[in-house]
Amino acid sequence: MSVQAQGLTLEDFARHEQFIEVKISPTGQYLAATRRDADGQIELVVIDRQKMQLVSQRHFSGKDSIGGFDWANNERLMLNIAREGGALEKPVATGELFAMDANGKRSLFLTGVSSKDKSTTVSTVIDWLPKEEDNVVIAEYNWRNRDPLVFFHKLNIRTGRKSSLGSAPIRAVAGVIAALTDAEGYPRLVAGLDSKDNNKLIIMHRAERSGDWQTVASYQRKAGSFSPLAFSQDGAAVYGVSDATTNTMALAKLDIATGAETLLMVSEDADIFPIFSFKNGRAAELIGASFEYDQLGSHFMTEVQDKAASSTIQGLLAAFPNKAVKLTSATADNKLMILEVASANDPRAFYLFDAEKKQIGFLLEAAPWFANQAISQTQSITYKARDGQEIVALLTLPHDREAKNLPLVLMPHGGPHGVRDSMSAMEDDAKVLAAHGYAVLQPNFRGSGGFGKAFLTAGYKKWGTLMIDDMTDGVRHIIAQGIADERRVAVYGGSYGGYASLMSAIREPELYRCAINFVGMSDLSLMYKEGDTTEHNLGIDTLETYIGRSDEVLKGQSAIHNLDKLKAPVLIIHGAEDQRVPLVQAEVLRKAFDERGHPYEWLVKEKEGHGFYKPENNVERWQRMLAFLEKHMAI
Structure with a gap:
């Protein structure tokens, strides 16, 4: 049978997805989405959710593109700039951060060569500071500077002004900076390459906000390691994914004082990946893991703080059996959540979950032309x-x-x-x-x-x-x-x-x-x-x-x-x-x-x-x- 006989053409399969990411603003007033235009260029569109009217749209010229985005507060978005190569390559992040209001106004580059200070830095947001509307915490390194240092700043998302939060003697891994902050937004833990040995991964911690960094654990880069994700509630340990002591990637807890690792969840056959609950519109507590050997699956922890959130997420996954479900964003009060759902037999679709009504409503399809078509x-x-x-x-x-x-x-x-x-x-x-x-x-x-x-x-x-x-x-x-x-x-x-x-x-x-x-x-x-x-x-x-x-x-x-x-x-x-x-x-x-x-x-x-x-x-x-x-x- 030909594609045409199914009602689909080669042109349909070749079309770029209409939507890539969809995220809801903290108050639920807006939906923001990235999509490709007819030329394949990625643009960001903002829609008023109640009126379903276009509020703004933004794209960049040349090979500069949008690698991702997030709502920084109720009215302002932050974009990660990326450079595109080919369809089999993921766009490469340039490390530049860009901000704009929901209506498209007051836009500016916050970091990087296009910013006011024209810095040759690669920047990553490590804390969105939900209590501070106009500030975030970033980690950055200078790609022209050979010195093994990662710098931390509090960044004003309206002006681009930075205030220093110190630095750490460590190198980023393949351009990625992994760092965790305390409840007040001060960087306390960082993971990366040893400043003196590129074949060694290290995790460093500082007990005081301006104190010295101490090595918690180190690993040979090719032999397995621990990747930190979140502090424990008491701050004495850090949760993460690890294959330091296992063949497959597992969920584990690392004791900061001793460097000892405790396994929380592991599969003999397949790597597992963390599932978090949401709080204040951000990933919060580690509550379980997803995995895939020959089928998609998940497993949840019994001992969690937010049992209601865990129950909700388990219910959402159960509503879409044999499909990959991703919680892309949520309002600050967790009353509304955006779900991305897909499988090998279903193009990506987005849904809006109303927690108060306990209803899942269809929002949009990434490629609507596949709807109701016969697909092998x-x-x-x-x-x-x-x-x-x-x-x-x-x-x-x-x-x-x-x-x-x-x-x-x-x-x-x-x-x-x-x-x-x-x-x-x-x-x-x-x-x-x-x-x-x-x-x-x-x-x-x-x-x-x-x-x-x-x-x-x-x-x-x-x-x-x-x-x-x-x-x-x-x-x-x-x-x-x-x-x-x-x-x-x-x-x-x-x-x-x-x-x-x-x-x-x-x-x-x-x-x-x-x-x-x-x-x-x-x-x-x-x-x-x-x-x-x-x-x-x-x-x-x-x-x-x-x-x-x-x-x-x-x-x-x-x-x-x-x-x-x-x-x-x-x-x-x-x-x-x-x-x-x-x-x-x-x-x-x-x-x-x-x-x-x-x-x-x-x-x-x-x-x-x-x-x-x-x-x-x-x-x-x-x-x-x-x-x-x-x-x-x-x-």
Whole structure:
């Protein structure tokens, strides 16, 4: 069945979501939302909730965009500025903070190079100071300054004026500053990289507001650590997520005086993530955790202070079974809450919960054109790899035909480390392919995130071996189940997934009829010479951890050095302005194909980066992919 037969077109799948985030103001008077316009640019709109009338809208020029936003008080918003690259890259925060009134007036840059003091700082709000309408507390570091210091300031959100709250001898981790304040807004705990050792993570605390910082705990960066989230009620301990003593990410409590860690909640199979109650419109008490192994789930603590809030949140999650539910914001009195709900089979939708009436009302859909349309369904499955390791995967099937002897597309995810395919969000590529009659398999091969350290690190330096074998075993499982026709199997992916497409076809030349490489690397050694990953020492260290420096490994696991084993024709798709995997990775592959006379097709789009943003370019990409698959999968 084609997409058009379902009532949906490729243009529908390519359209940017109409809404990205929705948040309610502290009094409930306004709703603010980020959305993409027809050109893909993100803008902030503010709506009067009672009148449902547009109050203001704001966007930025060039590659500057809106990374996120929050209500700072009843009438004023703060925006995080980000810079966009490609569709497979998250917008990179610039560290600049911008403020505006709900009506769009009195706007100004509060921090960063565009602010009045033109500071080269990266700033993060660490306390919204609900008792002080015009002030917040920020942590910031100067990206031009090599000195390992994080500075704290009280920031006036109307004038941009700062007053110092001291500093801490610590480095931010990948641009992220983790710090906690006391009840009065004074920074008391900070986590980051050791000032003298970038391979060590430390947590520091100061007992007095102007006292010296003392190390509470330290960890080798690659061996697991504790990430602080909130102080205990008595301030003697801090709650957080940790894999310092466990394989998977767990909820834990760290004693500030002794550095001893107590586990509160842990899963043997999957990482867990915190669930907080809300108070004064902000995250407050740690009350439980969410997790996903092969299904979405949650678990709540029995001993909590605000049992009513915990009960409310449990009820909200129960109202949307098998879906990911996120509480995006709430009014200061918790009477109104905004929920974001989604799954692999449901585009994101937003709901308004009225606590007094105990009613959940539909608010809006992120992509309303999908409403009441038939969409191929995705399910979670498990299978055994050849060495007995259980692998979780997603399987999307055409909804209009029997799941028997279908053409199959293996679709490995990008990343690859720390990333996973999830039942919490809809994947457009999978839905488009399934709508055209293909079964689509998305395996969470070893090296994927979410399943613990052992599973994650098992993929290190095995990008083109073990990780590929895990994918192959998934394909063979689907064939053995009778779902897929072994004569009609293809592989497609983006970024690492594009690399894996090439390596899968090389490692299993008799299995795949064709391969599609979307912004993938063909030569691992080139990653050390080209691309933005190696612009910083931490990026180089990460590459060395992931793929190593061994010439034998880099050549043995690079498509460019193993083309003699490749039989499948290849479709190469790339963005000319890709900074993560530069175009040269595609060009060297094309040159080698030309020299060998290997069949391939070529699609490069100017002004696109690591993935395609423009809807028309994604439509063209899918058209070329579908034509390529049809050409080579016919029997």
